[in-house]
Amino acid sequence: MAASILSADFGHLADECAAVLDAGSDLLHIDVMDGHFVPNLSMGPAVCAAVRRAFPSAFLDVHLMVTDPAKFIEPFAEAGADHLTFHIEVEPQPESLCRSIRDLGCSAGVAINPETPIEKLRPALDSADLLLVMSVHPGFSGQKFLAEVLPKCAAISERRSPNQRLEIDGGVTAATAVACRAHGVEVLVTASALFGSADYAAEIAAIRGEPVTAPTASPPR
Ligand code: DX5
Numbered sequence: 775m776a777a778s779i780l781s782a783d784f785g786h787l788a789d790e791c792a793a794v795l796d797a798g799s800d801l802l803h804i805d806v807m808d809g810h811f812v813p814n815l816s817m818g819p820a821v822c823a824a825v826r827r828a829f830p831s832a833f834l835d836v837h838l839m840v841t842d843p844a845k846f847i848e849p850f851a852e853a854g855a856d857h858l859t860f861h862i863e864v865e866p867q868p869e870s871l872c873r874s875i876r877d878l879g880c881s882a883g884v885a886i887n888p889e890t891p892i893e894k895l896r897p898a899l900d901s902a903d904l905l906l907v908m909s910v911h912p913g914f915s916g917q918k919f920l921a922e923v924l925p926k927c928a929a930i931s932e933r934r935s936p937n938q939r940l941e942i943d944g945g946v947t948a949a950t951a952v953a954c955r956a957h958g959v960e961v962l963v964t965a966s967a968l969f970g971s972a973d974y975a976a977e978i979a980a981i982r983g984e985p986v987t988a989p990t991a992s993p994p995r
């Protein structure tokens with residue numbers, strides 16, 4: 775379970791991160807947008823560094839939605855990232871960038887957009903620590919889940935090696951997470967469904983598919 779802080783209240787970012795970590799989020803997912811690879815701008819290394827200072831032991835999963843990821847891996851590694859994912863659409867031969875990311879002490883992920891054919895991801899199957907299937911067009915939180923990417927998840931799940939993780943990102947809710955898990959996804963990224971909920975712990979449990987603790991029934995009179 776990875777909480778994407780893109781939908782957090784930025785005016786209270788540390789409180790929001792503390793709340794989702796306390797509620798059971800395993801990772802903080804940091805969406806980086808350059809206004810070029812995607813039509814939006816978001817967070818840079820300074821935000822990552824601030825989150826790292828506030829949460830020394832949180833796992834920081836950085837998603838680079840940028841045209842030139844090689845330029846940003848060092849700044850984000852220095853800012854305390856644990857993991858860096860870049861897109862196959864901008865690095866069709868990902869081996870060397872994955873190696874550079876590992877040399878900086880981070881794990882390396884490769885993401886694929888909804889419209890990109892799965893064959894393009896083949897070179898990443900040998901080199902990435904994590905494969906990320908986008909289930910929305912990247913750039914914004916709050917979009918509808920694209921169920922047509924689920925066969926891609928199943929295919930990656932079958933072909934990946936046991937030490938590779940499969941992550942999905944976009945439109946994940948308690949309802950859509952059921953199909954994600956059934957198609958082999960292990961890491962569920964969620965922004966709007968989590969930060970828009972009234973009870974973060976209950977929402978995380980629901981997305982994980984854990985039974986919701988029912989309120990204790992009153993004893994019969
Ligand atoms: C989309 C980002 C996602 C986004 C998910 O471009 O990569 O991480 O924050 O938002 P929701 O969960 O609202 O679809």
Ligand code: ZN
Pocket residue numbers: 778803804805837943963
């Ligand atoms: Zn993301």
